[in-house]
Amino acid sequence: MIEKLIKNRRSIRKYQDKKIPSDILDQLIESARLAPTASNQQDLKLLVVDEPEKVQALANSADTQAFVQTAGAIIGIACHNDRPMKCGISKGIVDASIAMSFMVLQAEELGIGSCWLGSFDADAVSKYFELPDDHTVVCITAFGYADEAPNAKPRKSTEELLIKK
Numbered sequence: 001m002i003e004k005l006i007k008n009r010r011s012i013r014k015y016q017d018k019k020i021p022s023d024i025l026d027q028l029i030e031s032a033r034l035a036p037t038a039s040n041q042q043d044l045k046l047l048v049v050d051e052p053e054k055v056q057a058l059a060n061s062a063d064t065q066a067f068v069q070t071a072g073a074i075i076g077i078a079c080h081n082d083r084p085m086k087c088g089i090s091k092g093i094v095d096a097s098i099a100m101s102f103m104v105l106q107a108e109e110l111g112i113g114s115c116w117l118g119s120f121d122a123d124a125v126s127k128y129f130e131l132p133d134d135h136t137v138v139c140i141t142a143f144g145y146a147d148e149a150p151n152a153k154p155r156k157s158t159e160e161l162l163i164k165k
C-alpha cells in the first residue's frame, strides 16, 4: 500500500554487499518510464550503473559521499534543457524529480533502500554518461539492500506547512 511505503521509507546510507537483480532494476526503470511528464514530452534520460567497479568509478568521479561507493546501483536522471513552463519552472527538473520519486517508492516496495543525492558534481556525471551539452543531470540516487534501519527523521507539523484559504 502506498501509504505504508511512504511512511516506512528512509534514506539508507549503508548497503549490504548484494547485487540488485536485473529484473528489479528493470522494475525501477519502468516506474520512471511510466511517470507523468509535462505535455507528456518524456524528455528525460535515465542513467544507470550497477556493476561495482562502475558504481565506484561514478561515485568517485562525481565526488559523492563515501557510502555511495557501496551502493548496488546508482541511477541518475537528466533532462533536456527546454524552455520553462508557463509557471516559470523548468519542466525537466519537475519531470525528473517525479520520475526519481516513483523509483524511490518502487524500490521501497521491492525491499531496496535508497538515498537521493544532491551532493554530487553534475558535470562529472554528465561527462561519465557522455550526455550532450543540452542536457542537465537533475538528480542521482544510490540504491541497494539496506544494512541499517534508521529511525524516522522529524517532520514539520501540518500546521507549519499548510496555507489553506
Ligand SMILES: Cc1cc2nc3c(=O)[nH]c(=O)nc-3n(C[C@H](O)[C@H](O)[C@H](O)COP(=O)(O)O)c2cc1C
Pocket (backbone or CB within 6 Å): 009, 010, 011, 012, 013, 065, 115, 116, 117, 118, 119, 120, 152, 153
Ligand atoms: C533533493 C535531496 C537531496 C539530498 N541530498 C543528499 C545527499 O547529498 N546526501 C545524503 O546523505 N542525503 C541526501 N538527501 C537525503 C535527505 O537528507 C533525507 O531525505 C532527509 O534527511 C530526510 O530523511 P529520510 O529520507 O530518511 O526521511 C537528499 C534528499 C533530497 C530529497
